[in-house]
Amino acid sequence: MTPGSSKWLSGRGKAIAPYVFILPPLAYLAVFMFWPLARQMWLSLTDTRLTNPNGGSFVGLENYQWLFDDPEFYTTLNVTVLYAAVTVVLGVALGTISALAINRPFPGRPLARAIMLFGWAVPNVAASLIWLWMYNERSGVFNDMLASLGLDRVSWLTSTHMAFSSIVAVTVWQVAPFVMLVVLAALQSVPDEVREAARVDGADALSVFRAVTLPHILPSLQLVSLLVAVWSIRRFDIIYLLTGGGPIGSTSTLVVKIRQTAFESHELGVASAYGAIGLILALLVAFVHFVTDRRRQKWMAQ
Amino acid sequence: MFTRARRSFLTGAAALIATAATAMTLNASHAQEPVTLVIANSQWVDALRGKNLWNAVQQYQKAAPNVTLVQEAIPSAEFADKITTEMAAGQGPDIAMMQDGLFYTAADAGFLVDIGKAVEGVENLNATNDHGVVNGKRLGIAWQRAVYALIYNKPLVDKAGAKVPVNVDELIASSQAVHQATGAIGFISRHQVSDLTGFFMDFQNWAYGYGVNWVDSDGKLTIDTPEAVAAVTAFKKMYDARIIPVGDDFPTQRTRFKEAQVSFGIDNSGGTLNIASGAALAPGDLAAAPLPFQHPGAHQQIFLGVSTHSKHQEAAIDFLAWLVGPEGQAALREASGPDALATDVPVTEAFQAANPWAETFAELAKDSRSTLIPGYEVQTTQIMRVVMEAVERVLVADDDPQAALTRAQRKIDAKRF
Numbered sequence: 001m002t003p004g005s006s007k008w009l010s011g012r013g014k015a016i017a018p019y020v021f022i023l024p025p026l027a028y029l030a031v032f033m034f035w036p037l038a039r040q041m042w043l044s045l046t047d048t049r050l051t052n053p054n055g056g057s058f059v060g061l062e063n064y065q066w067l068f069d070d071p072e073f074y075t076t077l078n079v080t081v082l083y084a085a086v087t088v089v090l091g092v093a094l095g096t097i098s099a100l101a102i103n104r105p106f107p108g109r110p111l112a113r114a115i116m117l118f119g120w121a122v123p124n125v126a127a128s129l130i131w132l133w134m135y136n137e138r139s140g141v142f143n144d145m146l147a148s149l150g151l152d153r154v155s156w157l158t159s160t161h162m163a164f165s166s167i168v169a170v171t172v173w174q175v176a177p178f179v180m181l182v183v184l185a186a187l188q189s190v191p192d193e194v195r196e197a198a199r200v201d202g203a204d205a206l207s208v209f210r211a212v213t214l215p216h217i218l219p220s221l222q223l224v225s226l227l228v229a230v231w232s233i234r235r236f237d238i239i240y241l242l243t244g245g246g247p248i249g250s251t252s253t254l255v256v257k258i259r260q261t262a263f264e265s266h267e268l269g270v271a272s273a274y275g276a277i278g279l280i281l282a283l284l285v286a287f288v289h290f291v292t293d294r295r296r297q298k299w300m301a302q
Numbered sequence: 303m304f305t306r307a308r309r310s311f312l313t314g315a316a317a318l319i320a321t322a323a324t325a326m327t328l329n330a331s332h333a334q335e336p337v338t339l340v341i342a343n344s345q346w347v348d349a350l351r352g353k354n355l356w357n358a359v360q361q362y363q364k365a366a367p368n369v370t371l372v373q374e375a376i377p378s379a380e381f382a383d384k385i386t387t388e389m390a391a392g393q394g395p396d397i398a399m400m401q402d403g404l405f406y407t408a409a410d411a412g413f414l415v416d417i418g419k420a421v422e423g424v425e426n427l428n429a430t431n432d433h434g435v436v437n438g439k440r441l442g443i444a445w446q447r448a449v450y451a452l453i454y455n456k457p458l459v460d461k462a463g464a465k466v467p468v469n470v471d472e473l474i475a476s477s478q479a480v481h482q483a484t485g486a487i488g489f490i491s492r493h494q495v496s497d498l499t500g501f502f503m504d505f506q507n508w509a510y511g512y513g514v515n516w517v518d519s520d521g522k523l524t525i526d527t528p529e530a531v532a533a534v535t536a537f538k539k540m541y542d543a544r545i546i547p548v549g550d551d552f553p554t555q556r557t558r559f560k561e562a563q564v565s566f567g568i569d570n571s572g573g574t575l576n577i578a579s580g581a582a583l584a585p586g587d588l589a590a591a592p593l594p595f596q597h598p599g600a601h602q603q604i605f606l607g608v609s610t611h612s613k614h615q616e617a618a619i620d621f622l623a624w625l626v627g628p629e630g631q632a633a634l635r636e637a638s639g640p641d642a643l644a645t646d647v648p649v650t651e652a653f654q655a656a657n658p659w660a661e662t663f664a665e666l667a668k669d670s671r672s673t674l675i676p677g678y679e680v681q682t683t684q685i686m687r688v689v690m691e692a693v694e695r696v697l698v699a700d701d702d703p704q705a706a707l708t709r710a711q712r713k714i715d716a717k718r719f
Contacts, residue, residue, distance in 0.1 A: 051390050051411035137549040138487075158494065158549045160698055244496025247698045248691065263383040264498070265684050266407070 037279070044272035051266055063273035072249065072257075076274075080253040080281065083168065083239075084232035090172045091228050092221060095179020100209075102180070103187045120177035128241035131170045132157075135242070160250045163243050167251050170238050175231070179224050186220035187213065218296060226289040230282045254278040337617040338370045342385060342395035346375035350579045351572075354637035361633045362624050369617060382407075382499070389413040389609060396612035397621065399445045402433065402672060403499070405605040406679035414441040414607040415615055420622035426645045427626065433672070434605055442605030443622055446634075446641035448570035449601040449667040450507050451590040453659065455583060458486050458565045467594045470536045473566065477545040480565035488545030490555035490567040495687070495694045500552055502686035503602055503673040505693065507568055508533045511595020516675045516685075523678065523714055525689060526707035534696055534703040541697045559583065568593065570602050571663040575639030578657060590662035601670040642667050681719045688713050 044063055048056025067073045102113055119127070134141045135156035143153040156166045190213055198208045236255045239245065245252035245260065252260075254274055262271035341359065346352045352375070360371055374395045376384050382404045388394030389408060400408060408414050418440040421427055434442030452473075454466065459476070462483035467473040477488025492501040509516070512533035518524045540546070547555060556573060558564050560581035569577070578585040593599045606625070608618040624630045626644045635647045640660035649660055674682045692710035695701040 050386055051407065051413070053390050135549070138547045155548060158698065244494070246494060246496050246694065248695055263386070264687060266386070 040272045040275050043268055044276045046269045048268040048272075049266045050262055050268050053268060056269060059269065063270045064276075066270060067273055067277070075249050076252050076254055076257045077277070079164070079249070079251060080233060080278070083164070083171075083235075083251075083253055084229050084281075084285075086168050087171050087175060087232040088225050088229050090168065091175035092179050092225050094172060094176040095224070096183050096217075096221065098176060098180040099183035099187055103184060116180060117177045119173045119175075120181070122174075124174065124237045125241065127174060128170065128238050132242060135166060157243050158247055160247055163247060163251050167239055167242050170242065171232065171235065174238070175228050179228065182220050182224045183217055186217040190216045215300065219293075222289060222293055222296070226285060229285045233278055233282050233285070254281070336368050336370070337614050338372055339397060339614060339618055339621060340372045340374050340395040341397045341399070342374035342376060342381075343399040344376055344378035344381040345399070345572075346373045347377050348576060351576055351637070351639075355634075358633040358637040359625070359630075362621055362630065365624055365629065366617075366620065369621065371621075379497075386411075389611065392611050394609055394611060396614055396618045397606060397608055399604050399606055400442075401499075402603040402605060402674055403679070403683055405434075405442050405607060406436070406674065408607060409436040409441045410680045413610055415610050415612075416440060417443065417608050417619050417622055420619045421626055422623075424623075424626050424645070428642070428644065428646050430603065430642050431644055433603070442607050443626055444642070444644040445604040445606045446572065446638055446643060447601050447603045447667065448572040448641050449663050449670045450504075450568055450570045450593065450599045451574070451659075451662050451666050452566065452593050453559075453569055453574050453577070453588060453590050454566045455486070455559070455562060455564060456587050456589045458484050458562070459589075462565075464565070466589075466591050467566070468592075469594050470540060473594045474540060474543045474545060477566055478543065481545065484565070486562075487547050487555075487558060487564045488543075488566065489540070490550075490552075490559060490564050490569075491540070491546050492552050493541060493546060493548065493697065494551075495690050497551060498687055498690060499683065502683070502690050503600065504568065505533075505537070505690065506671075506673045507593055507599040508537050508595065510599055510671055511593055511597050512536065513597050517677060521677045523675070523685065523711075523719065525692075525711040525714055526704065530707055531703045534693055534707065537693065538696050538703065562587075568599075571640045571660070572602070572638075574659065574663070575641075575657075578639075578659070585657045585659070588657075588659050590659035592662070592666060598669040598671065599666065600673045601667065602673060640664055678719060684717075685714060685719055688717075 043056065045058060045060060046056035047059045047062075048054075098116055102109060102116065106112075122130075133139075137143060137153055137155055137158065140156070142156065146153060155162060157163050195208055195212050198212050203211065233253075234255060235253070236259070239251055239253060239256055240259070243251045245256035254277060258271045258274045258278070261267050261274060343355070345355055348355075356373060363369060363371065382401070385394060385398055385400065385404060386407065390411070390413075398408070405414075416439045420443060421431075421440060428444075430444035430447045431442075434440055434444065436442075452467070458480050459466065462476075462480040464476040464479040464483075465472065467476045473489065480486055481488045492504045495501060509530060513529040514527065514533055516523060516525065516530075524530075541548075547558070550558070555564070555567070556569070556577055559567055559569075559577050560583055562583045574588070574590065577583065578588050606622060608615055608622070612618055625634065631643055631645050631647045634643055635649065636653075639653070639657070640649055640663040642664075649664075654660060675685060678685060688710045689707075692701075692706040695706045696703050
């Protein structure tokens with residue numbers, strides 16, 4: 001091998017190396033994500049039934065037409081959007097406040113941090129079953145507490161005006177510790193000297209937070225909001241175990257509806273159309289994240 | 303002539319011997335060939351009853367030592383979803399014990415093979431098997447039929463001096479009386495659409511009890527009839543009386559009954575056997591009475607079917623033939639409590655003496671009805687979802703029963719089942 005050819009190979013190798021590294025994850029995504037996704041999109045254009053998954057015929061946009069004509073679809077969409085929005089706002093707010101509280105050293109901080117992480121560490125199914133018992137109307141701990149205060153028992157999961165709030169509470173309890181962890185990591189990267197300089201310049205605690213801390217943690221907050229929003233659109237276990245989408249559809253999100261349509265009515269085509277709407281919703285959230293991120297970067301550059 | 307006749311005779315005899323020999327060889331090899339049959343049933347996970355039922359079917363291994371039976375235990379809440387998905391994917395068990403709704407879905411989808419050979423020569427098959435014949439083919443054999451009755455905790459009811467109710471007003475009054483006297487829960491009942499299948503099957507007792515048919519004489523679905531309005535109104539009255547533990551799922555309510563914390567309930571014979579087995583409430587303290595309605599109630603039926611995807615269909619049919627025979631039925635009787643079986647096998651005297659409640663179930667089984675809507679067996683769950691959502695609106699949002707059922711009727715008409 002001549003020095004020239006070795007140089008050529010080295011140059012060629014450098015050019016190929018990124019593709020070699022990117023190929024395995026791309027192949028993984030193609031097999032486990034893009035192909036099933038493409039298959040789902042195709043199913044949404046067919047009248048496929050669960051009992052004959054390979055026997056559907058092409059029906060065009062008929063399933064979407066059926067969805068858009070069904071008033072229940074709009075209820076489901078409203079519940080999904082509201083659930084995702086409230087979970088993001090409350091989960092991110094609570095997680096951020098917890099991170100700020102735990103950022104400074106104080107006696108017992110490791111223990112407090114471990115306790116605050118509990119919601120994230122417990123598997124969703126186990127946590128949901130525990131919450132189910134705590135919400136129990138007859139013997140749940142919440143109603144026992146209310147009763148001991150002389151108040152009426154509350155139908156936490158069986159009344160239309162409480163069920164939604166009850167599942168949001170469980171979700172926020174589960175999501176906030178994750179937000180706390182992410183924000184805590186971001187907070188610990190804020191340089192102390194910048195904060196100190198702001199304080200020397202006479203800034204109060206709120207001003208320091210607004211002018212120094214917030215810009216530092218904003219990218220993390222944005223990212224975690226995106227993740228929480230997408231997870232909320234996809235969340236099934238907590239809702240299904242606590243209310244099954246009821247009462248009267250008050251907690252029925254797109255994912256709960258997918259299960260019902262696919263396994264009760266056996267209409268895989270319509271269920272796939274519900275899935276496609278969920279995907280569009282998640283992409284919409286990602287788009288909003290992308291736009292606001294670009295704006296933030298421009299604002300930071302100015 | 304004689305020679306020709308003799309030749310024909312000899313040829314025929316040789317053919318007969320050859321056929322018999324082949325058949326014997328096949329049977330011998332079939333009998334000795336090790337076979338594993340996977341049997342899916344939600345009851346395998348039931349405490350005590352599951353074990354007893356499994357021990358009963360395992361007795362087949364004495365008759366066919368080359369056959370190994372393997373459980374596929376799936377909790378009832380997931381059973382239909384899992385079996386449908388497995389069978390649709392060309393997989394799943396060799397034999398499945400299916401609620402009638404799932405059985406008709408599987409039959410409609412072509413997942414079940416003709417098992418007529420299993421009942422050839424069985425002359426004492428009873429009426430529980432009638433609906434196992436679909437489009438002229440026997441696709442199912444009755445495993446168990448569990449009829450519904452009103453059950454109650456006798457010591458609690460006696461202590462409160464309450465009467466055994468014969469109508470809904472008395473049910474409410476007696477439940478409240480026992481609660482006030484003993485602190486026990488008055489009544490247990492499914493009441494949430496999140497448990498759709500169980501809720502609609504249990505609710506059929508109220509519907510049938512008030513004379514509902516869900517279809518008219520022309521086979522048209524009729525949801526908003528005066529009888530249905532009366533049934534929903536009565537159920538709402540019971541719900542508003544706060545005699546049931548609102549929010550509890552039914553397994554929890556049954557457990558409370560087992561622990562002697564409940565006075566009355568409407569449950570099927572299988573569930574009642576579960577309540578009476580191995581807990582604080584002694585079987586002798588459990589009593590049963592006719593449902594507190596004017597008309598007869600419902601029953602749940604479980605069918606046995608053999609999957610088209612089974613690689614051992616012949617062996618599965620042989621197993622079913624044993625099961626409907628005297629040996630299999632006797633083994634199953636011991637573990638099935640008062641449930642009706644494929645043939646009329648009376649419960650043992652020992653069981654009857656230990657479980658005095660069982661006799662009422664046997665009596666009620668004479669005129670009970672399927673939970674499925676006649677002519678709409680495959681679509682019953684979808685139809686009943688619309689109905690039960692209307693019921694839920696009445697219960698939770700105080701919707702008017704007539705208005706809620708009229709909307710349900712419109713919705714069902716629009717769906718054109």
